[in-house]
Every structure is written in C-alpha cells, then in structure tokens.
Amino acid sequence: xxxxxxxxxxxxxxxxxxxxxxxxxxxxxxxxxxxxxxxxxxxxxxxxxxxxxxxxxxxxxxxxxxxxxxxxxxxxxxxxxxxxxxxxxxxxxxxxxxxxxxxxxxxxxxxxxxxxxxxxxxxxxxxxxxxxxxxxxxxxxxxxxxxxxxxxxxxxxxxxxxxxxxxxxxxxxxxxxxxxxxxxxxxxxxxxxxxxxxxxxxxxxxxxxxxxxxxxxxxxxxxxxxxxxxxxxxxxxxxxxxxxxxxxxxxxxxxxxxxxxxxxxxxxxxxxxxxxxxxxxxxxx
Numbered sequence: 359x360x361x362x363x364x365x366x367x368x369x370x371x372x373x374x375x376x377x378x379x380x381x382x383x384x385x386x387x388x389x390x391x392x393x394x395x396x397x398x399x400x401x402x403x404x405x406x407x408x409x410x411x412x413x414x415x416x417x418x419x420x421x422x423x424x425x426x427x428x429x430x431x432x433x434x435x436x437x438x439x440x441x442x443x444x445x446x447x448x449x450x451x452x453x454x455x456x457x458x459x460x461x462x463x464x465x466x467x468x469x470x471x472x473x474x475x476x477x478x479x480x481x482x483x484x485x486x487x488x489x490x491x492x493x494x495x496x497x498x499x500x501x502x503x504x505x506x507x508x509x510x511x512x513x514x515x516x517x518x519x520x521x522x523x524x525x526x527x528x529x530x531x532x533x534x535x536x537x538x539x540x541x542x543x544x545x546x547x548x549x550x551x552x553x554x555x556x557x558x559x560x561x562x563x564x565x566x567x568x569x570x571x572x573x574x575x576x577x578x579x580x581x582x583x584x585x586x587x588x589x590x591x592x593x594x595x596x597x598x599x600x601x602x603x604x605x606x607x608x609x610x611x612x613x614x615x616x617x618x619x620x621x622x623x624x625x626x627x628x629x630x631x632x633x634x635x636x637x638x639x640x641x642x643x
Contacts, residue, residue, distance in 0.1 A: 386429070386430050386431055387427045387428060387429055387430065388402075388403070388427070388428045388430050389425065389426070389427055390422050390423060390424050390425060390426040390427075390428060391424055391570070392424045393568050393570040394422065394424075394570060395420070395422070395565060395566050395600060396410060396411060396416065396420040396422055396428075396565075397420075397565035397566050397579055397581065397587070398565075398566045398568070398570060398571060398579065399422075399428060399430075400631060401566070401571065401579060401587070401589065401628070402571060403430045404628075404631055404632060404633065405430065405431075405631040406630045406631035407420075407565075407581075407587075407631065408584065409432075409631070410428070410429070410430070413429040413431070413432055414428050414429050417456075418456075418459070418463065418467050419458055419459075419463065419601075451494060451495055451496045452492045452493060452494055452495060453467075453468060453492070453493050453495060454490065454491070454492050454493075455487050455488060455489055455490065455491040455492075455493060456489055457489045459487065459489075460485075460487070461475060461476060461481065461485040461487055462485075462563070462603050463563070463601075464487075464493065466562070466563050466581065468495055469583055469584045470495070472485070475493065475495070477497075478493075478494050478495070478496065478497045479493050479494055522560050522582045522583055522586050523560055523606065524559050524560050524627075524639045524640050524641070525557070525559055525560070525606060525607060525640070525641065526548075526559070526640055526641070527548070527556055527557050527558070527559045527588075527590055527623060527625050528548050528550050528554055528555070528556050528557065528613060528623050528625075529550075530548045530549040530550040530554075530622075530623070531548070531549045532546055532547070532548055532549075532637075533546075533547040533548065533549050533622060534546065534547045535635075535637065536633070536634075536635040536636060536637065538633055542573065544626055544633040545589070545624055545625050545626030545627070545633065545636055546624075546625055546626075546636050546637065547622050547623070547624050547625075548622060548623045548625060549621075549622055550613045550621055550622060550623060551613065551621060552594055552612070552613060552614055552615065552621045553594065553612050553613065553614075554612070554613040554621075555609045555612070555613075556578075556590050556593060556609070556610055556611040556612065556613050556623055557606075557607050557608060557609055557610065558580055558588075558604045558605065558606055558607065558608045558610050559580075559588050559606070559625070559627075559640070560580070560582045560586075560588065560606050561582065561603075561604065561605050561606045562580040562581050562582035562583075562588075562603070562604060563580065563581045563601070563602070563603055563604075564578060564579070564580055564598045564599060564600055564601065564602045564603075564604060564610070565579050565580065565581045565587070565600060566578065566579035566600060567579075567596050567598055567599055567600050568596075569616065569617075573617050574589070574591040574592070574617055574624070575591055575592040575593065575614070575615075575616025575617025575618065576591070576592070576593040576594070576595070576596050576611070576614065576616045576617075577589060577590065577591045577593070577596075578590045578593065578596060578598060578610050578611055580604060580610075585629050585630050586627065586628070586629055587627070587628045588625070588626065588627050588628075589624075589625070589626040589628075590610065590611055590623060590624075590625060591617065591623070591624035591625075591626075592613075592614055592615055592616050592617050592618045592621075592622060592623060592624050593611035593612060593613060593614045593616065593623075594611075594612045594613060594614025594615070594616065595611060595612040595614070596610075596611050597609060597610055597611055597612070598610045598611070627639055
C-alpha cells in the first residue's frame with residue numbers, strides 16, 4: 359500500500375512538472391546555437407534586432423549563449439532567457455557606461471558619430487571611458503556644434519535619425535535582382551572573380567562574421583545605424599571580426615562561392631529588419 363501511494367505521488371509530480379514546462383514552451387521561440395548572434399537570428403527571421411532585444415530583455419552588447427531560448431515575436435509573457443539582463447536605463451540626454459562598452463559601441467547604439475559623442479563629453483583619443491561613467495548625448499546650449507564632413511561621390515538615403523552613405527561593395531555585373539517574394543532574392547548577386555576585394559558599402563560595426571546561416575556561406579553583417587544593416591555572402595575568406603568598426607570602402611572579405619555554384623557576391627540591405635532593394639540605395643554605375 360505504501361509503495362503504491364509512493365508511485366502515485368511520483369507519477370503526479372512528473373505530470374505536473376511536464377505541464378509547467380509545456381506552459382512555458384513557446385514554439386515560436388528560437389534556441390541559440392554556437393556561433394549565433396542576436397543579429398544573425400534577427401536576420402534569419404527578418405525582424406528588427408533592436409526590437410528582438412527588447413522582447414527578450416537584452417541590453418547592448420546583447421550577450422547570448424547556446425541553449426538560450428529567444429522570443430522571435432512580441433509577447434506579453436514575462437519569460438526571460440537565462441542570459442537576459444535588464445535593459446540599459448537611459449535618460450533622454452545621457453547614457454551610463456557599462457562593462458564592455460566602448461565610445462564607438464555607445465555612439466553606434468545611440469545613432470551618432472563617435473567623434474560627436476567624444477566632442478560633447480570633452481574626450482580625446484584613445485577615448486577611455488569607465489563603467490558607471492555618465493556620458494552626455496546632447497551638447498549644452500553653450501557648445502558650438504561641429505560641422506559633419508560631407509561624403510564625396512556617394513549616394514545618400516535619409517534614415518529617420520541618421521543619413522547612411524552607400525557605395526558598391528564590389529565592381530561587377532548584376533547577375534540577379536531583388537525580389538522580396540523569393541527566398542533566394544532578398545538582395546542582389548554581383549559577378550566577380552574569386553579573391554576579389556569585398557568592401558564595406560558604408561561605415562559601421564560588424565555584428566556577424568561566420569557561416570551559420572543556411573545558403574549564405576561565409577557571411578558578414580554590418581550595422582550602419584539604428585535602422586540599416588547590410589550583408590555580404592558567399593565569401594571565400596572573412597577578414598573582419600564581430601564587434602570590429604569598419605570604414606566605407608574597407609576590405610572586409612574575399613569574394614568566393616561558398617554556398618553557391620559560381621563566384622559571386624550576394625549583397626543585401628535591410629531596413630528595420632526587412633529586406634529592401636539595394637539598387638535603390640547604391641549609386642548608379
């Protein structure tokens with residue numbers, strides 16, 4: 359009799375535990391794998407990475423770990439991943455430095471040039487900042503604004519907060535054009551020889567460098583502003599690492615054919631997570 363009661367209690371405990379786990383399980387969530395970044399996951403689902411971070415309670419630099427479960431859509435659930443940290447507390451005119459921050463990462467996060475953030479706060483190279491330090495995001499009324507140098511020979515597209523100047527990542531014939539209705543045409547394919555220099559189409563921060571996205575081969579993703587990302591796929595060799603700041607025209611990879619049959623560069627631009635036609639942004643050749 360005692361054994362039967364004990365077995366019943368064990369069975370009830372297992373059923374209850376499974377029920378609790380099932381109630382927390384969301385089939386739309388994504389399980390983080392080795393090599394993933396928040397940006398590569400957001401790219402996979404065509405969603406805004408900043409919004410995805412907010413859904414998961416993640417703050418810059420968006421640290422995630424293999425095994426974490428991330429929401430891929432907005433939810434009222436209070437579930438937070440194991441690695442999630444509270445959102446950075448911001449005021450309208452200041453930001454507090456956290457461990458791992460650099461002047462460049464904070465400038466990118468707040469959609470402003472690094473030189474401007476340094477100028478507002480009276481910082482000089484090498485721009486040393488410390489955790490706990492409060493940086494002003496706006497100049498005081500007594501400060502004289504610095505004039506931003508105008509880029510030459512580039513086509514500009516206005517963002518809601520920032521202007522991004524674009525140039526062609528590689529010179530070559532356009533093999534296929536953008537078609538948002540086709541999974542393999544979310545950008546353009548540009549012909550080229552293996553080893554050709556693949557260059558950053560605009561200045562920004564490398565947020566992914568790897569080969570974890572199916573059909574892209576060796577891939578680089580660069581963040582240019584709050585709204586704009588660009589991607590460079592099928593490379594033979596990647597020359598930049600995640601977290602690295604790059605200049606427009608800087609060589610970031612060597613053209614190749616990983617994930618495709620012949621040498622070519624697959625180039626994409628995304629605005630707020632959604633693919634847009636690169637030919638509307640690149641200068642006419």
